[in-house]
Amino acid sequence: MSNQRESGTGETTYREAIRAAIREAMLEDPRVFLMGEDVGRYGGCYAVSKGLYEEFGPERVRDTPLSESVFVGAGIGAALGGMRPIVEVMSINFSLLCMDQIVNNAATIQHMSGGQFNIPLVIRMATGAGLQLAAQHSHSLEVLYAHIPGIRVVAPATLEDARGMLATALEDPDPVLIFEHAGLYNRPGQIAADAGAVDIDRAVVRRKGEDVTLITYGGSLYKTLDAAAALAEQGIHAEVIDLRSLRPLDEATLLDSVRRTQRAVVVDEGWRSGSLAAEVMARISEQAFYDLDAPLARVCSEEVPIPYAKHMEQAALPQTETIINTVKKCFGDRND
Amino acid sequence: MTTVTPISQAHALELLQGMVRIRRFEEKCAELYSAMKIRGFLHLYIGEEAIAVGVMQALRPEDSVAATYREHGHALARGLSMGSVMAEMYGKLEGCCRGRGGSMHLFDAATRFFGGSAIVAGGIPLSVGLALADKMQERANVNACFFGEGAAAEGEFHESINLATLWKLPVLFLCENNRYAMGTALERSESETDIHLKAQSYGLKSEVVDGMDVIAVEQAAQRACDAIRNGEGPYFLEFTTYRFRPHSMFDPELYREKAEVQAWKEKDPIKLFSQKLLADGLISDTDISRIEAKVQDEITAAVEYAEAGQWEAVEDLQRYVYSERGHHE
Ligand SMILES: Cc1ncc(C[n+]2csc(CCOP(=O)(O)OP(=O)(O)O)c2C)c(N)n1
Numbered sequence: 001m002s003n004q005r006e007s008g009t010g011e012t013t014y015r016e017a018i019r020a021a022i023r024e025a026m027l028e029d030p031r032v033f034l035m036g037e038d039v040g041r042y043g044g045c046y047a048v049s050k051g052l053y054e055e056f057g058p059e060r061v062r063d064t065p066l067s068e069s070v071f072v073g074a075g076i077g078a079a080l081g082g083m084r085p086i087v088e089v090m091s092i093n094f095s096l097l098c099m100d101q102i103v104n105n106a107a108t109i110q111h112m113s114g115g116q117f118n119i120p121l122v123i124r125m126a127t128g129a130g131l132q133l134a135a136q137h138s139h140s141l142e143v144l145y146a147h148i149p150g151i152r153v154v155a156p157a158t159l160e161d162a163r164g165m166l167a168t169a170l171e172d173p174d175p176v177l178i179f180e181h182a183g184l185y186n187r188p189g190q191i192a193a194d195a196g197a198v199d200i201d202r203a204v205v206r207r208k209g210e211d212v213t214l215i216t217y218g219g220s221l222y223k224t225l226d227a228a229a230a231l232a233e234q235g236i237h238a239e240v241i242d243l244r245s246l247r248p249l250d251e252a253t254l255l256d257s258v259r260r261t262q263r264a265v266v267v268d269e270g271w272r273s274g275s276l277a278a279e280v281m282a283r284i285s286e287q288a289f290y291d292l293d294a295p296l297a298r299v300c301s302e303e304v305p306i307p308y309a310k311h312m313e314q315a316a317l318p319q320t321e322t323i324i325n326t327v328k329k330c331f332g333d334r335n336d
Numbered sequence: 337m338t339t340v341t342p343i344s345q346a347h348a349l350e351l352l353q354g355m356v357r358i359r360r361f362e363e364k365c366a367e368l369y370s371a372m373k374i375r376g377f378l379h380l381y382i383g384e385e386a387i388a389v390g391v392m393q394a395l396r397p398e399d400s401v402a403a404t405y406r407e408h409g410h411a412l413a414r415g416l417s418m419g420s421v422m423a424e425m426y427g428k429l430e431g432c433c434r435g436r437g438g439s440m441h442l443f444d445a446a447t448r449f450f451g452g453s454a455i456v457a458g459g460i461p462l463s464v465g466l467a468l469a470d471k472m473q474e475r476a477n478v479n480a481c482f483f484g485e486g487a488a489a490e491g492e493f494h495e496s497i498n499l500a501t502l503w504k505l506p507v508l509f510l511c512e513n514n515r516y517a518m519g520t521a522l523e524r525s526e527s528e529t530d531i532h533l534k535a536q537s538y539g540l541k542s543e544v545v546d547g548m549d550v551i552a553v554e555q556a557a558q559r560a561c562d563a564i565r566n567g568e569g570p571y572f573l574e575f576t577t578y579r580f581r582p583h584s585m586f587d588p589e590l591y592r593e594k595a596e597v598q599a600w601k602e603k604d605p606i607k608l609f610s611q612k613l614l615a616d617g618l619i620s621d622t623d624i625s626r627i628e629a630k631v632q633d634e635i636t637a638a639v640e641y642a643e644a645g646q647w648e649a650v651e652d653l654q655r656y657v658y659s660e661r662g663h664h665e
Pocket of ligand 1: 406454455456457483484485486487512514516517518583
């Protein structure tokens with residue numbers, strides 16, 4: 001049992017699955033190291049790296065000063081220098097302090113150098129709301145990064161993906177950003193004893209259905225699955241797609257589903273304006289417009305900085321009820 | 337000027353040629369800019385050549401170099417071929433970066449030249465990371481990082497020096513203090529204008545060096561590299577220097593007096609160095625003419641190379657965004 005816990009299989013949590021993935025990568029490849037604020041002695045601000053400092057020591061689990069720009073930049077440099085760094089940024093809000101390094105260096109050096117250099121770097125960070133952490137710790141800004149050519153952006157929603165995306169990301173020759181939804185860290189579950197690397201290229205159908213396609217990712221997956229279950233009881237069979245990769249988007253999986261169901265609702269914890277949802281909808285309209293039986297719809301966060309008070313925070317976020325109601329509207333409000 | 341030059345004739349000629357090469361190359365670039373062969377931003381290094389040439393003497397092939405958008409001199413001194421740099425400025429496929437980078441983004445894997453960054457201070461963390469990789473892999477390399485004094489106002493400068501010193505990383509910080517960040521004089525942007533002192537406050541070795549004296553630069557760089565290779569951690573060198581030309585080709589130079597520019601031109605590193613070598617009897621006028629002729633030939637060949645170069649096929653636009661495995665959209 002404790003063995004299983006260490007390997008992040010069997011009965012585990014999202015947090016433990018990520019930790020197991022980091023541990024495994026560090027055991028397998030001496031070039032891999034973890035670097036970030038309080039990842040070591042403190043054990044990680046979300047306790048993801050707890051115990052790794054004790055196991056691997058301060059050289060490979062490096063506590064950095066509060067200097068997002070230089071430690072992300074140093075991750076880029078270390079990757080150029082032959083290492084396989086995993087850089088943890090405490091939260092996506094703080095990643096704005098190192099956005100320069102990500103956007104201006106990590107994403108561009110391969111291109112600016114005419115293909116001479118590539119940057120095998122993984123950056124992990126927590127995203128999303130739901131923990132009452134208010135407006136500087138709760139935002140879903142993934143779309144800012146999904147906008148940028150030259151990096152890959154993934155969002156594990158399931159325990160299997162939390163366990164398996166890191167290894168694939170480390171294999172990737174290019175920078176990969178992994179967005180871990182803060183609300184998922186405690187999520188318990190079972191994963192197979194042989195769970196391992198998973199692809200980071202494809203979206204996955206998490207629930208089959210033929211009436212409408214619900215497209216989501218990260219922390220919103222479970223609300224969406226709950227909505228689909230509730231809708232099924234009312235006779236609407238929703239297919240639920242987990243994007244998994246936010247850049248590149250797996251259009252084939254989306255379009256295949258939408259062409260069958262002829263309706264689509266996108267659920268995205270980001271704000272509606274300029275959202276990832278907007279991009280998904282645009283691609284569907286560009287390529288499957290004539291297959292649609294209803295206007296595309298989306299459920300996003302309300303356009304306010306995420307409030308602290310619980311009821312207000314919840315009111316700002318996509319909720320199962322909202323998803324259900326939005327889906328029903330695609331069927332001409334027939335249940336209203 | 338009474339001291340005898342402490343170097344051999346061959347080395348003196350090498351240093352002189354290194355500086356003349358950069359000077360004449362950039363003069364040609366300015367001309368080609370006016371002729372619209374080179375476009376975009378063009379930042380000339382003229383006046384500061386002693387720094388790149390002096391520092392490179394102390395570096396080895398395994399070391400890394402990162403620089404700014406004012407990096408033609410560094411690239412040439414590091415060993416990129418003049419043709420590949422010129423072709424890059426033309427935007428040609430034969431350029432060191434296939435024309436994807438241009439004047440501000442020269443890269444070269446063979447000489448471990450990591451750009452070419454146009455974000456002030458943005459390249460410094462890269463050197464810190466390259467140094468971290470060296471340290472973790474137990475390689476006694478030096479990671480040289482050039483930046484202007486304007487970078488000292490950016491957070492990345494401070495974050496980088498702190499981290500490199502804290503972790504004892506083999507970084508050679510090289511501040512080219514030419515007194516102006518675009519049009520902003522140092523006194524107008526820094527409460528403490530002694531940059532080397534700022535660096536020193538982080539606890540690393542730090543010196544101010546006359547950046548117009550190529551030998552002083554070389555010696556300081558050698559000292560610094562010895563200390564770094566010896567495992568003593570990072571080292572900071574601030575070079576006093578001056579850019580003789582405008583910030584870029586778009587700069588009307590409203591912010592400084594002609595007399596000031598003139599006064600600095602008296603300290604021209606090439607002029608001073610050749611005068612000294614002549615006075616010491618180490619070289620003759622013929623040597624200088626020979627260098628000039630050789631450099632002219634190299635430039636002519638570089639321009640011909642660039643002119644004859646090809647434009648990359650537009651069908652290749654999407655390349656070099658991700659490593660080529662066909663996984664991108
Ligand atoms: C982050 C950032 N801010 C502003 C600029 C615009 N800019 C380009 S060069 C420059 C001056 C930099 O001066 P310095 O670092 O002293 O280098 P120098 O040009 O004198 O070599 C400025 C402000 C920039 N490129 N990057």
